[in-house]
Amino acid sequence: MTKRSWLGAFLDRNGLALGLYILFAVSFWLLFLIILPQLAMIDFSLRHDLPAAQQGGPLDVWTFENYRHFIFGLPGNPDGWNRLDVGVFGRTIVAAAFVTILNFAICYPVAYYLAQVAQGRQARVMAVALVVPYWVNEILRAFAFRIIFGATGVINSTLQALGIIDLPIDFIRADIALYAGLGYAYVLLMVFPLYNAIESLDRNQIEAARDLGAPWWRIHTRIVLPFAKPGITSGCTMVFMLAAGALAAPQILGGPSNLWFTQLIYGQFFESVNWPRGAAYAIILLVACTLLVLLVMRLFKVRLGEIGK
């Protein structure tokens, strides 16, 4: 089938008005909202940070300077590499992975219970109870953790009142508040893919394994977890990407000495006002996260198309 006849058949099938609407909306989305902006960002990241007057002039040539800066820092840097930026980047990735694993561990029992054990009204009430906190703004949720983990927050004052500690623990500096807040922020995104996957598991398989004498943990490792693999990958991917790309929670809950990589990007745009470098850092974040996710998917043998289902 040639392209032209496909287009003709498409318009025939839908009628001219509807067919044009579909084609126009989809191509607007793909071109103007997804692809061209990404290309513009790549283009920006390959340019020097020039004042407006010199843009388009002879100095406005492509360069890898911004990427070089991410790895090696300023010229004459005694370390030989950009300890600060690469360090922040590495910490962000590791912390996001940690949050993802933590989140999976927290949510798996709940998703399993919701999918296989809870029934009728109980399941419905649980589902509503899971969703309602997500109608509350991300910022407000982070704020709640700030109140709880502050130096005079609920946890510190309770521990002090009980005489367990004398001095307040600085949860914010230790990043405990940040991990708790990030984990909290994405509970729903982890529970529902897991739930969708586990729910379609035939209960008889679990019963059979139990009848054959399998202990509960083996039922999970041999039956439920392998079956739920697409859901697990889907949930973990979303949580990891969102945690690595989170901005509000680290801004509100992050310790003073511990930046998140998105905060560096934010700083390039709003504090140093170096758009090309900010664009380069944004691309580094996007590419690194995507590669990592693809790698993990390859390891667990799950295809990208199964995400989000």
Next chain:
Amino acid sequence: MTGRPSLRWSQWVIGAYLLLFFAYLFGPLLIMAVTAFNSSSFPRVSPWECLTFEWFVRLVEDQRLMQGLSNSLIIAFGVVVLSVAIGLAGALFLTQIAARSRAGTYTVFISPILMPGVVLGIATVLFWDRVAGSIGMAYGGLFYDGIFLTVLGQSCFIASYCLLVFLARLQRFDSQLIDAALDLGATNTQAFRRILLPFLKPAIGGAAVIAFLASFENYNTTVFTISFYNTFTVEVAQKVRLGIDPTISALAVIVIAISLVAALANEAAQSHQQRRLAGHGRGLVAFFTHNPAAVLAALAVGMIVVVLAFAVQHDPAACKARALEQRLERQQQYQPATPSPVAPAPSTPVAPGARDLNPGQGSFGDVFRGGLAPGSAPAPAPAPAPAPDTRSLNPGQGMFGDVFRGGLAPGTTPAPDSPEGDGEE
């Protein structure tokens, strides 16, 4: 048989775990909500000072927040229209293309969900900046406009959410209905309008709600695209970063109340519909019988009305004066070495600073700080305004920051008749 008792035991463990899990989910919101009613100007549960509703008043009086709210609604409207239209088109497109290219196209369509929000925001700004530059648009034109950019930046990924909603609904669509209509002589447009569109109506509603919520609460993308405007969420984030005070808690109370009532009402309506399908009666009485969610929703609304009525005539001034007195008394008791008498407090801003260096003095610390704060109320300066700028450079300054803020910010708050509330911004 060892199976039975171990099952019982595991049920206990699971029950306890679920309890803990939902405590983790709701505890923070609950604590935050409670702090909105404490007159202490640092949001906290203990020590409890006085029951007050002043934070709600100050919230509504916040001009920038209200301006942000109206911007948010404009943006959300644009995003709903654009993303529902795109999502629907994308879903229809996906169901019609050849199976072998479907998986790849699907991946492209949902990829914006997985991209970090900051990346989408940056890409949108840079692209339209390029476009504006290449067509010679002057700065200030449409392509530099924060609201225009925000609508586009948000729609990029919110359209994917809508797409998922439509795809889920379309999976249950019987495409033979369309064929039948066409056989009977309907045009394509008629078949779409009379059959497919009515079938998709619930999905359109659902997608619109999701798009609205996602747009309203978006921060990561918006903060880059909004330029000099403000949305509600960006403004709230700004406030939280600059210094936390209970007006944010008051805002949370309102959001939580709306969510709760909406969730209960939704649950009630669904359960009512199920019962009606099962042949039970209609009418108001039937709506409430055997429908705990409906009863709870009505109770919640009733409680909100009662609280509002109580709030209108509640005057915490006397209680606050008493609390202040008590605190000053205790302060004198524990800090006899203070050179000047503390009672007419305005002249003692030194004390909170000194305390900051030593935040670990336990529960007394709270007493002292609280005691000083209201004392500075008469000071005419709208204190919070200048200070935040320096702090914003270092949003995560940790506990000292909190303590300091807690001590200073109150200066403007306690006196109910103080005009600073408006003058701040």
